[in-house]
């Protein structure tokens with residue numbers, strides 16, 4: 001039986017360490033397909049086109065929206081971010097689990113379109129840690145950090161809409177937890193109806209005395 005691919009959404013406050021977690025999760029578990037988003041924000045030092053993001057101008061991004069190339073998109077701190085449709089559909093059709101590292105508005109749109117998607121929220125153990133990490137990263141201006149913190153306040157109001165909370169205290173533990181959540185999701189009855197129906201059928205036959 002071919003294993004059905006699951007769509008996994010990972011959101012979390014800016015600075016909660018989602019990027020690092022994703023890198024380690026994918027390095028350890030090659031079966032996961034990580035969707036690369038399109039964005040209008042400028043690359044950070046070290047970020048690569050097509051690996052971290054597809055970097056677009058506002059005009060290019062708006063064209064992608066118009067052409068229906070995105071499953072979802074959202075505006076975050078003055079920039080557009082969106083998930084290209086083709087890759088996600090292709091991977092799911094191959095039975096791969098696809099991970100989307102996106103913010104809350106996008107997560108909501110994914111849940112509407114894919115009711116079976118699993119939504120995970122990553123946080124640090126407290127807010128001070130988050131503030132320190134954002135400052136330490138040193139890639140954003142004071143104003144951008146302040147905007148990201150304001151955005152975190154809004155996102156914190158929506159945490160109940162997610163299925164699982166993952167606390168990024170220790171990286172290894174966090175990666176193990178995410179992997180085990182995904183594995184558990186695969187055990188849901190709805191993904192095994194073929195087997196369930198087969199067993200039911202056989203039981204009916206046996207109960208009628210067939211051998």
Ligand code: 5GP
Nearest residue numbers: 037038073074076081082083101102103106
């Ligand atoms: P950053 O600028 O720190 O890379 O990302 C800012 C926020 O945008 C993060 O919360 C990240 O998860 C989110 N994000 C990245 N790609 C997408 C996307 O394709 N769609 C949506 N809705 N959010 C995204």
